[in-house]
Amino acid sequence: MPQGLGGILPLVLMFVLFYFLLIRPNQKRQKAVNLMQSSLKRGDKVVTIGGLHGTIDSIEDATAIIKATDGSKLKFERSAIREVKESAPEKELV
Numbered sequence: 001m002p003q004g005l006g007g008i009l010p011l012v013l014m015f016v017l018f019y020f021l022l023i024r025p026n027q028k029r030q031k032a033v034n035l036m037q038s039s040l041k042r043g044d045k046v047v048t049i050g051g052l053h054g055t056i057d058s059i060e061d062a063t064a065i066i067k068a069t070d071g072s073k074l075k076f077e078r079s080a081i082r083e084v085k086e087s088a089p090e091k092e093l094v
Contacts, residue, residue, distance in 0.1 A: 036081075036083070036084060037078045037079065037081060038078075040056060040059055040064060040078065040081065040084070041056065041059065041087075041088055042056055042057065042058060042059060042088060043055060043056060043088025043089070044056045044084050044086070044087055044088050045084070045085045045086040045087075046064075046066065046081050046082075046083065046084050046085065047081075047082050047083050047085060048066070048076055048080050048081055048082060049080050049081075049082045050080070052066065052068060052074070052076075053068070053069060053085070054066040054067050054068040054069065054074070055067050056088075057073055059078075062077060062078055063075055063076065063077055063078065064076055064077075064078055064081065
């Protein structure tokens, strides 16, 4: 019986190592991306996964209209937005 436990222990250790080195960081990164994409708002300066730089003109459930620097407006899926370069200022309620 002790020999069987000795054979399983390295597999368990490898799984734990993979979890903390690969799986957990990827889950954290995906959670941060989902939070960023769900908190997009009009006026945010963004970069898409294709490299387009622009400003969000309007936002819908699953899509965003991005105004490019040349003035053209393009429709993208929210998931196509890679990062927010500059967040739009919050409007003050008086």
